[in-house]
Amino acid sequence: MSGNPRTLAPQLQTVEIEPYYQPVRDEVALFESAHRRRLPVLLKGPTGCGKTRFVEYMAWRLKRPLVTVACHDDLTTADLVGRYLIVGNETVWVDGPLAAAVRAGAICYLDEIVEARKDTTVVIHPLADNRRMLAIDKRGELLAAPDDFMLVISYNPGYQSVLKEIKPSTRQRFVALEFDYPEAAVEAGIVATEGGVDAETARRLVKLAELTRNLKGAGLDEGASTRLLVHAAQLIADGVEPAAACTAAIARALSDDPEMTGTLDDLVRAVF
Amino acid sequence: MTARRLFSNELEERLDELLFASTSHRSAKGIADGLEKLTREQQERVLHWVGVAAQSYAEVGYLVASLAPRALARLDAAGFEAWVLAGLDAYDRQGGQAAMALLRDLDGFCAARAHAPAAARFADIEVRLARFIQGLSGRALALSAGAFPHTDTETVFLPAQLASLPTQDENRRLYKATAALLWAQTRYGTFGTAAVGIEAALARWPDRERALRWFAALEAVRLEAVLGAELPGLAAEIAALRGPWPEGLRAAAERLGRPDAAVSQTLTFLAECMAGEAEAPMLPHAGAIDLEAALRVRAARQERETDIVRKALSTLKGFGGRQGAGESSPAVNLEGGKLEFSLDGEALALPPEAQAAAQSLLQDLGELPPECLVPAGPGAWQPTEREGGGEDALTSHREPHRRYDEWDYRRRAYRRDWCHLFEVDLPPGDPDYVVKVSLRNTAAIRQIRRRFEMLRGEDRLLGRQPEGEEIDVDALVEAAGDRAAGAEPEARLYSRRIRCERSLAAMFMVDMSGSTKGWVNDAERESLVMLCEALETLGDAYAIYGFSGWTRTRCDIYPVKRFDEAYDAAVRGRIAAVEAKDYTRMGVAIRHLTQLLEAQPARHRLLVTLSDGRPDDFGDEYRGHYGVEDTRRALQEAHERGVRSYCVTIDRHGADYLPRLYGPARYTVLDDAKKLPLKVADIYRRLTT
Numbered sequence: 001m002s003g004n005p006r007t008l009a010p011q012l013q014t015v016e017i018e019p020y021y022q023p024v025r026d027e028v029a030l031f032e033s034a035h036r037r038r039l040p041v042l043l044k045g046p047t048g049c050g051k052t053r054f055v056e057y058m059a060w061r062l063k064r065p066l067v068t069v070a071c072h073d074d075l076t077t078a079d080l081v082g083r084y085l086i087v088g089n090e091t092v093w094v095d096g097p098l099a100a101a102v103r104a105g106a107i108c109y110l111d112e113i114v115e116a117r118k119d120t121t122v123v124i125h126p127l128a129d130n131r132r133m134l135a136i137d138k139r140g141e142l143l144a145a146p147d148d149f150m151l152v153i154s155y156n157p158g159y160q161s162v163l164k165e166i167k168p169s170t171r172q173r174f175v176a177l178e179f180d181y182p183e184a185a186v187e188a189g190i191v192a193t194e195g196g197v198d199a200e201t202a203r204r205l206v207k208l209a210e211l212t213r214n215l216k217g218a219g220l221d222e223g224a225s226t227r228l229l230v231h232a233a234q235l236i237a238d239g240v241e242p243a244a245a246c247t248a249a250i251a252r253a254l255s256d257d258p259e260m261t262g263t264l265d266d267l268v269r270a271v272f
Numbered sequence: 273m274t275a276r277r278l279f280s281n282e283l284e285e286r287l288d289e290l291l292f293a294s295t296s297h298r299s300a301k302g303i304a305d306g307l308e309k310l311t312r313e314q315q316e317r318v319l320h321w322v323g324v325a326a327q328s329y330a331e332v333g334y335l336v337a338s339l340a341p342r343a344l345a346r347l348d349a350a351g352f353e354a355w356v357l358a359g360l361d362a363y364d365r366q367g368g369q370a371a372m373a374l375l376r377d378l379d380g381f382c383a384a385r386a387h388a389p390a391a392a393r394f395a396d397i398e399v400r401l402a403r404f405i406q407g408l409s410g411r412a413l414a415l416s417a418g419a420f421p422h423t424d425t426e427t428v429f430l431p432a433q434l435a436s437l438p439t440q441d442e443n444r445r446l447y448k449a450t451a452a453l454l455w456a457q458t459r460y461g462t463f464g465t466a467a468v469g470i471e472a473a474l475a476r477w478p479d480r481e482r483a484l485r486w487f488a489a490l491e492a493v494r495l496e497a498v499l500g501a502e503l504p505g506l507a508a509e510i511a512a513l514r515g516p517w518p519e520g521l522r523a524a525a526e527r528l529g530r531p532d533a534a535v536s537q538t539l540t541f542l543a544e545c546m547a548g549e550a551e552a553p554m555l556p557h558a559g560a561i562d563l564e565a566a567l568r569v570r571a572a573r574q575e576r577e578t579d580i581v582r583k584a585l586s587t588l589k590g591f592g593g594r595q596g597a598g599e600s601s602p603a604v605n606l607e608g609g610k611l612e613f614s615l616d617g618e619a620l621a622l623p624p625e626a627q628a629a630a631q632s633l634l635q636d637l638g639e640l641p642p643e644c645l646v647p648a649g650p651g652a653w654q655p656t657e658r659e660g661g662g663e664d665a666l667t668s669h670r671e672p673h674r675r676y677d678e679w680d681y682r683r684r685a686y687r688r689d690w691c692h693l694f695e696v697d698l699p700p701g702d703p704d705y706v707v708k709v710s711l712r713n714t715a716a717i718r719q720i721r722r723r724f725e726m727l728r729g730e731d732r733l734l735g736r737q738p739e740g741e742e743i744d745v746d747a748l749v750e751a752a753g754d755r756a757a758g759a760e761p762e763a764r765l766y767s768r769r770i771r772c773e774r775s776l777a778a779m780f781m782v783d784m785s786g787s788t789k790g791w792v793n794d795a796e797r798e799s800l801v802m803l804c805e806a807l808e809t810l811g812d813a814y815a816i817y818g819f820s821g822w823t824r825t826r827c828d829i830y831p832v833k834r835f836d837e838a839y840d841a842a843v844r845g846r847i848a849a850v851e852a853k854d855y856t857r858m859g860v861a862i863r864h865l866t867q868l869l870e871a872q873p874a875r876h877r878l879l880v881t882l883s884d885g886r887p888d889d890f891g892d893e894y895r896g897h898y899g900v901e902d903t904r905r906a907l908q909e910a911h912e913r914g915v916r917s918y919c920v921t922i923d924r925h926g927a928d929y930l931p932r933l934y935g936p937a938r939y940t941v942l943d944d945a946k947k948l949p950l951k952v953a954d955i956y957r958r959l960t961t
Contacts, residue, residue, distance in 0.1 A: 076735075084753025091756040138759060158937040161959055163776075163876060165916075207502060211407040217927050218941045219403055243505070263403040266448060270408070270506035 008085075008094045012065035012104045021050070021057035022190050024182045031058050034175045040128040040151040042171060045179030048225025050190075051154045054179070055109045064148055065106035067097045071116035077123050081136055093139060102127070102134050105148030113153040114164040121170055127151055128173035158222055181226055184210065190226060195233020201242065205229045208246060208271045212254060212264065219260050224250045243272045275312045275711065280304045283315065290323045291334055303334075306341045314344055316711045321356045327790070328360055329368050335359075335375050346382050355381055357395075361432070391435035392443035399943055401430075401447060402924075405455050408503075411632050412925055413455060421559035423454040424569040425463060425636075430454075436556055442513070449510045449557040456495040457559075458635075461535045463566045465638035471567060473539045477546050484561050485552040486545045490538045492558035493521055494528040501531035510557060518553035570636055577629035581644040583897070584626030585613070604640055625900075628928060676863045678824065679905035681898065691824045691860035698818070698830045701848030703841060709801045713949070717805050720953045724809040733767050740768030776960055777813040777835065777872035779865050782850060783883040784820040784830065789852035791945045792884045792922055798949035799882060800832070800847045804839050806953040812960070813872060819861035820853035823890050827860045828853070835872055857894055858887040859902035862917070866910040878959060879910060879917040882952070884945075886929055904933050918959055920952060 034041050035058075043051045052068070059066035069080065082096040101108035113121065126133045132145040153174065155166055181187060184206050192202035206229065213223030228250050235245035251264035278286075283304035291300060307315055318340040326333025336356055343355055358381065363371035374381070394417050402415045405428065418429025428451055434443045457463070464470040470487075477483040500507035517525045527533075527541055545552070585602055602620060605612040611630050613620040622630065633640055672692035680687050710717055735744045744767040751761035780803065782796055800816060807814045815837075818830035832850060833843045862879070869877045887899030894902070907917050919930060919939040926941040933939075940955055942948055 078750070083750050084757055084759075086749060086753050086756065091753040093757070138754065161961060163960060204504075214407045214409070215403060217930070217936075217939060218406055218924075218943065221937075259400055260403070262400045263407065266400070266404045267407050268505075269509060270404075270452075270503045272505045 006090065006092045008092050009103060010095060010097070010100050012067060012100060012106050014063060014065045015056055015060040018060050019053060019056040020193060021053050022182070022186060022193075024179075024186060027054065027177050027179075028058070028061070030175070030177060032062070035062055035150050038132065038147060038150075040153070040174045042174035042176040043152065043154040043179060044157050044176060045154075046158050046181070046222055046225060047156055048227030049179045049181050050226060051179055052109070052111060055107065055152055055154075059107045062107070062148075062150075064150070065101070065104055066109060067101040067106050068109045068111060069097050070111045071113055071120075073115055073117060075116045075120050077120050080120065080123060081134065082138075084138065098124070098127075099134060099136060099143060102143050102145045102149050105146040107150045107152060110151070110153045112155060113170070114155045114159065114166050118167070121167070124151060124153075125170070125173065128170075181209070181213070181223075187226055187229070191229045191233050194230045196237035197233045201236060202229075202233065204242075204271050205232055205246070208250065208267060211267045211271070212250070215263070219257070219263070220254055222254075224254060228253055243268055246272060277308065277310070277312050278315050280308045283307050283319075286319055287322065287337060290319065290326050291330055291337070300337070303337045306338070310341065310344060313711070316708055317349065317352065318344070320708070320712060321353070324794075325356060325360060328363055329371070331368060332359060332363055332371050332375070335372055339375060339378060343378055346378065347385075351382075351385060354385070390438060390440050390443065391433050392440050392447055394430050394432045394434075394447070397444055397447055401451050402943055404448065405451055408452065408455055409459060411458075411628075411635060412927070413458065414924060415451070421450050421454060422562045422565075423457055423559065424562065424565040425458045426569050426573065428454045437513075445509060445513055446557055449506075449513050450559055452499065452506055452510070453492060453495055453557060454559045456499055457491065457561070460495055460498050461638070462491050462495070462561070463563070463570060463636075464535065465636070466641070467638065468534075468536050468539070470535070470539075470563060473542075474563065476543075482551065483542065483546055484563065486542055487538065488558055488561045489521060489552040489555055490524050490528060490541055490545070491535070491561070492555050493517070493524045494533045494535070494538050497529040497531050497533060514555060514557055518555075520550055520553040521555075574633060574636060574641065577633050578641055578644040580626050580629040581622070581633065581640070584622050584629075585620070585645065602645055604645070623932065625897075625928060625932065674864065676827075676860045678859055679902045681901035681905075691827045691857065693827045693829060693860055693864050696828045696830050698832065698846045698849040700842070700845035701850075703845050703848070705797070705848030706801050706844040709798050710805075713798070713802070716950060717802065720802060720806050721809050723957065724806045724953070733769055735767045736762070736764045737766045737768045738764050740766030742767045774810070774812055774960070775875040776878065777869060777874035777876070778807070778815075778878045778880060778956070778960075779869045780814065780816045781861060781865055781879060781881045782816060782818045782832070783856060783881070783885075784818040784850060784853045785856040785885070785888065786820075786852050786854055787856075787888075788884050793850065793852050795922070795945040795948040796882055797847055797850050799952040800850065802949045802953050803956065804833075804843075804847070806956060808839050813874060815868065816847075817861075817865055817868075818850050819858075819865075820855065821857045821860075821889065822854040824857065824860075827857050829861060829864055835868070855889040855894075856883070856885065856887055857889040858883075858899065859906040862903065862906035862910060866906075866913060866915050869915050870913055876960075877915045879915050880956070880959075881917065881919045881921075882948070883919060883921045883923070885921070885923045886925075900929050900932060907933060918955075920948070920955055922948065 031041060043054065045051055055068075056066060069075075078096065080096045080098040082094055082099045084091050085094055086092070095103065098108055100106070110116070110124070123134070126135065127145060128151055132149070134143040134145065135141075136143060182190065187209070188199065188202040188206045191197065191205050192199055195202065195205075197205075209224040209226075209229055212220065216223050232245045232249035235249055236242050240248075246268040247265060251261055251268055254264060255261050280301070281304070284300045287300035287304055307318060310318065318337065322333045322337045322340075325336045336359065340352075343352055347355060355375070355378070359371045359375040362374045398415055405413050405415065413423070414427040416427050416429055417432045419431070421430050423429065430447060430451060434446050437443050437446055461468070462470075474480060474483050474487065496507055496510055499510070524541055524545075528538055602613045602615045605614060611627070611634060613622060630640060630644075633644070673695050674693045675689035676691045676693055677686040677688055678690040734740075736747045737744070744765055747762060747765045751763075751765060755761040780800070782800065788796060803814075803816075813835055814833070815835045816832040818832055819828065820830070821827040830850070832846045833839065837843055858881075865879060869879060887903045888895050889899065910917055917934060917938065919934050920942065921930065921939065922942050922945045924941065924943060926939065930939040930941070940951070942951060
């Protein structure tokens with residue numbers, strides 16, 4: 001039995017090509033400042049408003065590798081930190097994504113943090129305050145995060161479940177950046193660039209989104225997100241007839257209720 | 273639950289109960305005999321609708337009961353419902369005689385139903401249309417059936433039925449086009465702005481009716497073009513429905529059919545039309561213009577909204593202690609259609625209600641009336657707010673069970689022991705009510721049970737357990753790895769299937785204010801039946817309390833089901849007894865129920881309010897801002913104590929104030945009370961998974 005088992009650290013990729021991101025307010029400067037000051041960041045905002053894209057863009061800008069973990073309710077501490085595996089006749093330690101990110105001084109992005117089990121969330125606490133430490137109990141190792149390491153988490157405050165809330169002890173460790181759908185003109189620019197449609201089509205798509213967002217709380221939980229608009233735009237750019245593209249990518253994606261989809265169809269037809 | 277047919281004597285007893293107020297002292301015996309042959313499902317349906325009809329007018333209920341066997345022989349369930357509703361519609365609009373005539377003319381009804389597949393009915397598309405209009409606009413517009421299509425700027429009135437086009441689909445589109453044009457009237461300045469007075473312009477012509485008809489037609493031309501800029505699809509649909517412009521409007525289409533045309537141009541053109549002899553051409557989709565109603569409603573709204581904005585601004589300014597003479601008025605910035613206020617270069621954030629009011633004023637007037645930027649006088653206390661008091665005259669001499677503080681936003685402090693709370697027992701109601709509701713909704717309840725069973729049966733495979741039915745391979749591999757690496761191996765190597773412990777206590781707070789009388793109360797009670805079914809299946813701890821009251825000295829809470837009570841006959845009786853009482857002083861009810869909820873040993877505590885409107889109480893004080901602020905405070909207190917709150921409301925203006933009370937994601941507005949029973953279990957499911 002060797003005293004020091006082999007360690008497998010996953011290779012982390014840096015973001016090579018600049019991801020398209022349209023800054024809306026001062027979020028880029030804030031994020032850079034937080035990175036310089038080694039502060040963790042919490043991104044909150046509705047689904048599909050650009051949180052994940054923003055992190056990719058920042059990783060590229062700061063030239064750091066990016067590790068993204070989509071949280072779910074079975075995510076254990078070992079899934080984040082790492083575990084021993086047996087390979088042949090030998091034990092090998094495999095770093096989890098969080099430990100790998102800490103070692104490499106990467107940006108670790110925990111998407112939809114509220115979905116993770118409460119006991120899992122706690123492992124990020126020492127990383128998210130001035131200690132900047134990750135405890136790997138199994139190895140008796142206390143990993144100090146290099147200056148470049150940055151923890152980013154996101155959540156959607158629009159969730160209604162009482163069981164899925166972010167605990168104050170977690171959220172109060174983070175610099176919080178609030179995201180929302182951008183202003184109409186900016187959003188139209190994003191849709192045109194990302195979706196590959198002309199300015200007029202993009203403007204109409206954004207108009208449609210505005211109409212659906214008026215229905216939030218009155219039959220819809222959320223209005224159409226920028227992501228849905230981009231999907232519709234991509235279908236249109238691919239030759240799908242605009243109304244059909246909107247029906248498929250937006251109206252049907254928002255609701256199953258027949259009356260509601262009827263209304264959404266009406267709105268699609270009103271714009272196209 | 274037996275589903276056998278009811279015998280004549282049982283039917284007679286229940287009919288007597290429903291129809292006791294009938295003036296025709298005929299016995300229900302004959303009717304009961306007639307109903308005996310129906311299936312139990314049909315019997316329950318008839319009894320339900322007899323009850324509904326009798327609430328409006330006992331004679332109509334009597335007639336429904338006596339004609340029901342004949343009606344059911346010719347109509348299916350939906351047809352039967354439509355027949356009764358048509359009768360009640362006629363009663364609401366034209367009175368008892370018309371209702372009886374319509375119900376008796378069963379042949380006529382069946383023929384109309386069979387031969388009018390092309391007609392579109394307002395009732396069928398109201399919800400879809402209302403949402404469509406809400407989607408188009410920021411400001412809420414109500415929809416209502418009316419004699420002719422027009423709008424008073426707050427409600428869009430549409431005819432109960434449209435049959436002028438050959439197919440039902442076209443008639444439905446006609447509804448949509450008409451509603452959209454009426455919406456556009458309120459949105460794009462048909463009723464004038466601060467700069468353009470329509471009334472003065474129209475007063476020039478002695479034949480006012482003719483002028484209004486021309487005005488409506490010309491506006492239809494202008495608004496279609498204006499709509500086309502933002503909503504080209506809608507404009508194209510309207511254009512397809514109306515066909516080519518009639519001869520008399522060709523010139524108008526050329527001059528006014530531009531996306532930037534303003535109402536002043538319509539007025540200029542109107543003068544030319546009125547100079548000629550011609551009548552205004554009839555357009556199928558253009559509503560009429562009821563200028564008096566529109567201006568009256570708008571003036572009242574402007575006054576109300578000016579007041580709201582002014583008060584909000586002066587409260588904000590008061591914070592800085594800068595209130596007083598020589599103060600500069602806030603500046604208004606209108607860039608990009610967004611309304612922003614600033615004072616001395618500092619941005620002012622208005623409460624959402626005031627922001628909405630300002631936006632609405634802007635939509636009506638094209639500017640903010642200068643008076644709303646003038647401070648509302650020293651302090652926000654308005655003498656009028658204290659009027660209509662006399663509340664102390666109503667002081668009860670009973671000793672309350674508890675007293676609660678109430679938040680006074682003007683003092684920014686609590687009024688100590690201000691509300692007197694009484695827990696009042698509900699008298700047992702109809703013991704069979706729950707059974708009847710269940711029978712009528714068998715399918716829905718079966719569905720609820722199935723869904724919630726799935727939720728409860730959401731067994732989870734828990735890994736890494738000290739014991740269990742299976743080996744957890746991941747854990748085993750890890751332990752072997754640990755041992756090989758010299759670390760102490762983990763002993764928890766099994767997986768076990770367990771039922772997930774939900775540990776959740778839910779409190780349902782039911783609005784029993786006077787405004788819930790009728791449909792809303794029915795819907796609330798049916799919802800409670802559905803909820804009980806769902807929660808019994810699920811096994812969550814739950815309680816139901818009704819609340820109502822009359823001033824701060826009589827805040828009543830009616831226990832329907834306490835946490836420690838089973839869903840038994842007594843609880844069922846109390847569900848039946850939930851009825852519309854007085855007012856809605858919400859804050860105190862929330863505080864009391866929070867206390868009860870806090871005592872529950874659960875990890876998650878949830879307070880769900882079923883309501884039909886904003887907080888309100890007798891006298892002016894609790895209505896409006898005060899009540900909203902107190903309720904908001906009470907909800908914050910609850911939040912601090914770990915109670916999460918959610919609101920389901922049937923108030924279509926709910927979106928104006930609910931975000932301030934519950935937060936942006938913690939409420940649902942239903943547009944139709946009838947949907948409440950079917951939706952509420954779903955909402956609960958979404959909240960707790």
